[in-house]
Each structure stands twice: as C-alpha cells, then as structure tokens.
Amino acid sequence: GAVVSQHPSWVICKSGTSVKIECRSLDFQATTMFWYRQFPKQSLMLMATSNEGSKATYEQGVEKDKFLINHASLTLSTLTVTSAHPEDSSFYICSAGQPPQETQYFGPGTRLLVL
Amino acid sequence: AQTVTQSQPEMSVQEAETVTLSCTYDTSESDYYLFWYKQPPSRQMILVIRQEAYKQQNATENRFSVNFQKAAKSFSLKISDSQLGDAAMYFCAYRRGNNDMRFGAGTRLTVKP
Numbered sequence: 001g002a003v004v005s006q007h008p009s010w011v012i013c014k015s016g017t018s019v020k021i022e023c024r025s026l027d028f029q030a031t032t033m034f035w036y037r038q039f040p041k042q043s044l045m046l047m048a049t050s051n052e053g054s055k056a057t058y059e060q061g062v063e064k065d066k067f068l069i070n071h072a073s074l075t076l077s078t079l080t081v082t083s084a085h086p087e088d089s090s091f092y093i094c095s096a097g098q099p100p101q102e103t104q105y106f107g108p109g110t111r112l113l114v115l
Numbered sequence: 116a117q118t119v120t121q122s123q124p125e126m127s128v129q130e131a132e133t134v135t136l137s138c139t140y141d142t143s144e145s146d147y148y149l150f151w152y153k154q155p156p157s158r159q160m161i162l163v164i165r166q167e168a169y170k171q172q173n174a175t176e177n178r179f180s181v182n183f184q185k186a187a188k189s190f191s192l193k194i195s196d197s198q199l200g201d202a203a204m205y206f207c208a209y210r211r212g213n214n215d216m217r218f219g220a221g222t223r224l225t226v227k228p
C-alpha cells in the first residue's frame with residue numbers, strides 16, 4: 001500500500017523559534033497533500049491543502065503567515081510553524097492520495113511541544 | 116458544507132463479539148466517498164474500509180463491513196469477532212472527488228477480554 005512519512009516524529013522547541021515538518025509520499029507521486037491538526041481526544045481539523053507548484057489553500061481561521069506550506073515536488077510538502085508559541089503545541093498530520101486519489105494515506109504525525 | 120456526525124463518543128464490546136459504530140453525514144452531492152479510519156494509541160491513521168457512493172453493494176474487508184444507506188445518509192461500521200487489537204478511536208470520513216476529507220468527532224472503542 002501507499003506509504004507516507006513525516007519527519008520529525010516529535011519536536012520540542014522554545015517559544016519564538018520556527019519548526020519545519022516534512023511530509024513525503026514514499027512510493028507514489030502526490031500533486032495534492034493535506035495538513036491536519038489534532039488536539040488531544042479530538043478529531044482531525046484541516047489546516048490547508050498543499051498543491052505542487054502553486055500556493056497552498058488555507059482553511060478559514062488558519063494564519064497563512066504563521067503556517068507556511070511549500071509543496072516543492074510531487075513527493076514532498078513541508079509545513080513551517082513560524083515564531084511558534086505554546087498554543088501551537090499540537091499533533092500535526094499530513095496525508096496524500098494515491099491515484100485515483102480518493103483514498104488518503106496518512107503520515108504517522110508530528111508531535112510539537114512549544115515551551 | 117458537508118458534515119459528518121458520529122453520535123457515539125464511546126463504545127464497548129466483548130472480545131469475539133460484534134459491534135456496530137454509527138455515522139451519518141450531510142451532503143447535497145451524489146458522487147462521493149466514505150471511509151472509516153482507525154487511530155490506535157500510536158495516533159497513526161489507518162484505513163479500515165472505504166465505500167464509493169455510486170456502488171450499492173456494501174464494502175467488506177475481512178471482519179469489517181459497512182451498512183451504507185445512501186438515501187438515509189448513513190454509513191455504519193460493523194466489526195465482527197472483535198479482537199483486543201481493534202481497540203482504538205474510529206473516525207468516519209467523507210470525501211468528494213480530490214477535495215479534502217471531513218471527519219466525524221470519532222468513537223472510542225474498548226474491547227474487553
């Protein structure tokens with residue numbers, strides 16, 4: 001089956017620093033990837049849609065300048081949390097679709113803790 | 116907007132028994148996809164089963180099967196012969212075309228030995 005990886009699996013950083021999370025589709029190409037955020041004991045909330053070769057599409061309420069998304073290639077999308085604050089601490093998950101793409105495969109997630 | 120509702124925050128089943136998790140959704144579309152994902156304590160989202168809306172036949176995957184009622188916009192998951200490893204959060208999800216997925220709030224399933 002399709003495999004999606006994320007790196008790092010967890011990260012601790014100081015308030016005010018930036019953190020980059022990578023999402024890779026290992027055995028298929030993905031023109032579109034999705035970034036989700038999940039708080040403890042809650043569901044996944046879509047943050048943005050990452051499109052290869054074009055700007056990401058952000059959900060309402062998600063700050064574009066704070067959560068920078070770059071879809072540099074057909075197998076890599078990155079999420080950068082800029083000037084992170086404790087309220088940004090969460091579990092971030094990416095997903096990508098294997099053609100015909102209606103099924104999404106998820107990365108293992110990244111736990112971010114901002115001190 | 117499409118919404119997905121899981122009305123059972125928690126469910127419990129005895130090992131080897133059968134349990135059904137409920138899911139309803141709201142959409143005006145006729146062509147879409149429905150999914151059940153499992154999220155164990157590791158938090159890795161694992162695809163359990165999927166259903167294409169244009170198919171009348173209910174999807175089956177080993178011990179997992181769905182009851183898809185398109186007119187009622189209902190998509191329940193039945194787990195037969197429950198195993199300890201089935202314990203997890205289960206999310207129902209809706210997707211139209213290549214758009215993003217919309218998830219329900221989840222149902223936490225406990226399996227009692």
